Amino acid sequence: MSFLLQEEVKKELSNNLDFICRTVTTNSGEVLLMFLKSMVDKTAIAREIIEPIISYKNQFDFIALQTKIIRAADIAPIKRNQIVEYILKNQVVVVFKEKYLSVDLEKFPTRMPSEPPTSPNIYGPREGFVEAIATNISLLRRRLPTKNLKIENLNVGRETNTKISVLYLKNIANKSIVKEITSKLKAIDIDGVVDSFYIANFLKKRPYSMFEQVGFQEKPDIVVAKVLEGRIAILVDGSPIVLTVPYMVFEDLQSSNDYYTNYVFVNFIRIIRTIGIALATIVPGLYLSIRLYSYTTLPLNYIIIISNSTRNLPFTPVLEIMFILLLFQILYEVSLRLPQYLGLATSIVGALVLGDTGVKAGLISPPGVIIVAVSIMAIYTIPSQASQLTVLRAVFVVLGATVGLLGIIGGVVYIINYLNTLNAYGTPYLAPFAPQIKDDLKDGIFKRPLYDMKKRPVAISNANKIRQKEADGNE
Secondary structure, X not given: OHHHHHHHHHHHOOOOOOXXXXXXXXXXXXXXXXXXXXXXOHHHHHHHXXXXXXXXXXXXXXXXXXXXXXXXXXXXXXXHHHHHHHHHOOOEEEEEXXXXXXXXXXXXXXXXXXXXXXXXXXXXXXXXXXXXXXXXXXXXXXXXXXXXXXXXXXXXXXXXXXXXXXXXXXXXXXXXXXXXXXXXXXXXXXXXXXXXXXXXXHHOOOOOOOOOOOEEEOOHHXXXXXXXXXXXXXXXXXXXXXXXXXXXXXXXXXXXXXHHOOXXXXXXXXXXXXXXXXXXXXXXXXXXXXXXXXXXXXXXXXHHHHHHHOOOOOOOHHHHHHHHHHHHHHHHHHHHHOOHHHHHHHHHHHHHHHHHHHHHOOOOOHHHHHXXXXXXHHHOOOHXXXXXXXXXXXXXXXXXXXXXXXXXXHHHHHHHHHHHHOEEOOEEOEOOEEOEOOHHHHEOOOEOOHHHOOEOOOOOOEOOOEOOOOOOOOO
């Protein structure tokens, strides 16, 4: 019987080389173990299952095997038709007298939590998420040791069967939003989920919009802060990125450093980030519009400097800016994909070519290089919005070159109006500024001290508005 079962399971698993069957003979009968050796702890199998069975001298039945002999903490009886399913879930399946147990001894290579490369901290926690969902949940549980923490698990992907966990505080999160999100996740019918970005596309209210409608977080302290505000976190096995919803665009203006630093300095830095958005998107297009259509608005000295710098260039102003943008973008893509030491060398060579040799050769002008360089550097004041800002910059370059200053103004008005129409899970995209929410402005562009923020964000629908009580105990 055990041989037939082994052959049946092996055939169903396509005769995979890492599928192992191990028979342990005892005075009570044969005990069959089946597992994938690449996904379980083989030392633990010997210690928790095989050794106790062999050393048990008395007769035993299936109940004794489950309750007395096997030492593993997570044991559950399963049905015969679930054997392959649980083996693929990285469990050890124990077969004894045509009854079946699932034993959780999962183990596979994973890295230790470390500071994410895109979210470095001067002060505050430096832990980052990893690719193992169990590790990520433990990082969040350590910071939320409360009975109100709720985790709902499901699997998505016909082939990958990827584990997904929906995490929230049941006394704070809006139940209808939780239900809507879980319903969307359960309705996903796709062959595989490789990363959390796959899931994000299904959670968007406007899937074809280029603007992000889901938050992407790499640090446990940030996710915990958002969950405490009433948001829902979605963890995907195999991804170090945790999704958070609802999402507002001004979240990316904030940094985890902001909450571990003096609020006066934070206000100054947030103003710099806001200016950075304008420099990243509008400045190249604005430069073109002024040079082509509104040069009389500049002081005479600046007009003379620009004229002298661009007199003998072979390109028109539009082609010059587009050429410099193209070179910078190629340089960025090359340095991103090369090994670290080669990427550094390429960046240095590229900077020399663009900043010095190109100007001396008369191909590009110093004002053009400065404008584009400032725009590209300013994008990374908010790195999470880099892709959107890059596309918007190209749009404003076209508007500035074709319509002029009026096109720049019209483009800004249109984009703000469009963003104002976005609303995901009851949260306005431009909150707390459109609509203006007085209490939420305490953590908008300007941040107030933590003791002054006594309520959770009004823009986020939640079941408990009070964050902290007054000193005398009154809410």
